[in-house]
Amino acid sequence: xxxNHKFEKFIKHNIVGGIDTVLVIGTYxxxxxIGINYLISNIISHLIxxxxxxxxxxxWVFKYESNNKITNFTLYSLITVIIVLFSxxxxxxxxxxxxxxxxxxxxIILPFVSVFxxxxxxxxxxxx
Numbered sequence: 001x002x003x004n005h006k007f008e009k010f011i012k013h014n015i016v017g018g019i020d021t022v023l024v025i026g027t028y029x030x031x032x033x034i035g036i037n038y039l040i041s042n043i044i045s046h047l048i049x050x051x052x053x054x055x056x057x058x059x060w061v062f063k064y065e066s067n068n069k070i071t072n073f074t075l076y077s078l079i080t081v082i083i084v085l086f087s088x089x090x091x092x093x094x095x096x097x098x099x100x101x102x103x104x105x106x107x108i109i110l111p112f113v114s115v116f117x118x119x120x121x122x123x124x125x126x127x128x
């Protein structure tokens with residue numbers, strides 16, 4: 001176990017993020033490949049790993065117990081919508097404004113979305 005508790009949480013978040021990323025990118029690439037618009041593909045790709053990610057964050061990363069799991073899940077859902085919108089804006093900027101390809105753009109935005117999501121989940125959803 002890592003001695004620095006905050007660093008341990010960030011590492012675990014990135015492991016969950018890695019699992020999430022494989023699912024998101026795989027779903028996104030497949031959706032674009034079969035002809036679905038890249039922005040719609042981005043939304044679809046975030047829906048698939050949603051429940052897995054919530055439970056891994058709650059149980060494993062933040063070890064968070066809530067008296068009101070419905071409120072916690074609702075807050076997680078709202079924050080996830082904010083993260084997806086942030087992701088959509090970055091993706092649109094990369095593809096629509098800067099002319100990068102749809103696939104490489106999804107990879108370019110990953111570090112920004114990862115840090116943004118960790119901070120929001122840590123400070124707003126799973127704060128103690």
